[in-house]
Amino acid sequence: KAGVTQTPRYLIKTRGQQVTLSCSPISGHRSVSWYQQTPGQGLQFLFEYFSETQRNKGNFPGRFSGRQFSNSRSEMNVSTLELGDSALYLCASSLDRVGYEQYFGPGTRLTVT
Amino acid sequence: KNQVEQSPQSLIILEGKNCTLQCNYTVSPFSNLRWYKQDTGRGPVSLTIMTFSENTKSNGRYTATLDADTKQSSLHITASQLSDSASYICVVSAAGGSYIPTFGRGTSLIVHP
Numbered sequence: 001k002a003g004v005t006q007t008p009r010y011l012i013k014t015r016g017q018q019v020t021l022s023c024s025p026i027s028g029h030r031s032v033s034w035y036q037q038t039p040g041q042g043l044q045f046l047f048e049y050f051s052e053t054q055r056n057k058g059n060f061p062g063r064f065s066g067r068q069f070s071n072s073r074s075e076m077n078v079s080t081l082e083l084g085d086s087a088l089y090l091c092a093s094s095l096d097r098v099g100y101e102q103y104f105g106p107g108t109r110l111t112v113t
Numbered sequence: 114k115n116q117v118e119q120s121p122q123s124l125i126i127l128e129g130k131n132c133t134l135q136c137n138y139t140v141s142p143f144s145n146l147r148w149y150k151q152d153t154g155r156g157p158v159s160l161t162i163m164t165f166s167e168n169t170k171s172n173g174r175y176t177a178t179l180d181a182d183t184k185q186s187s188l189h190i191t192a193s194q195l196s197d198s199a200s201y202i203c204v205v206s207a208a209g210g211s212y213i214p215t216f217g218r219g220t221s222l223i224v225h226p
Contacts (some may be wrong), residue, residue, distance in 0.1 A: 043202065043216040056213050084204070090156050093202070100145065101209075102214075104156030 003029065004093050004105035012111045018079040021108045023094030025072050031055075032074040033102065034066060037088040049074050050096070078110075086112045115140040117205050118201045119137075119217035127225055130193055134184040134202030134220045144208035147190050153217070160188070184185050190222075198224045 003081050005024045025032050029055040033056075045058040050070035066076040072093075078085055088109050092102040117138045127134050138146070145164050148159035161170045161177040163186070169178050174191045190197055205215040 042218040045216075048213075049183055058213070088154075092156075100212070101147075101159060101162055103159070104149075104154050107154075109154070 002071055004091060004103050005030045006089075006091050006105040006108050008108060009106065010111075012113060013081050015081055015083060017081050018077065019081060019110060021076045021089055021091075021110075022074070023074045023076075023091030023093075023105060025074070025091075026103055029093035029095055030072055030101075031096055032068055032072060033094075034074070034076050034091065035090040036060070037090055037107070038086075043090070044046045046076070081112045083112050085102045086110060115205070115207060115215040117203055117217035119201075119203050119220050122196050122218070123221040125223045125225060126193055128193055128195055130199050132185070132190050132193060132222065134188045134190075134201050136188070136204075136205075136217055137148070138186070138203070138215070139183050140184075140205040140215050141222045142208045143184075144206040144212060145179060146177075147204045147206075147214075148175070148186075149202045149204060151200070151202060155216060157202055160211050166220055193222075193224045195226060196222050198222060 007022045031050045033048040035043050037043045043062040052068045063079045068074045087108045090107045091105045094102045120135045147162045151157040155222040160175050163179045176189045179186045200219040200221050202219040204214045206214045
């Protein structure tokens, strides 16, 4: 069974631009969660999608948004990028709930200049 | 406020030695506690997951313990190998609600030959 895949793996953007990251969960998994990881803050929960609906949301500004498609693939969008958005963005999938066994993808390294 | 504290922040040991990492949490009501291993630049990989009724779980040379009364967990690594060099992250999920996980900042382990 293929693992969680994320594209692109690396991205360099300029302040003010927007970016879209993609995540394909493990086949059969319906819950997809997104996390931001920085050296200073560690892993922080962004949001969780389940059956195309946002089920949970972390404490991030509205510039961070996401969606999930009918095949459970998910995208995350960050608008009006700031330098502080530079981070490793991780996607994780689980069968049905964010609080249980999760499988993480390799992440997308976003650098904002 | 739900919190997960890990100690030590970093640890250096010699190959072949054992070590123990600590995790204290204030997440309530408790659902489960997970330990992840994260290699530099990669996504976290699950080592163990424990629910309230479990007080020990092993995965090869990794053994996790849980004391739900004192809200403490430990991860013991036996006969360390160079490949154990990584960040170890403790994650606790609450029950009866959103199940959003709370992450510790991790312990950075370096194994020297």
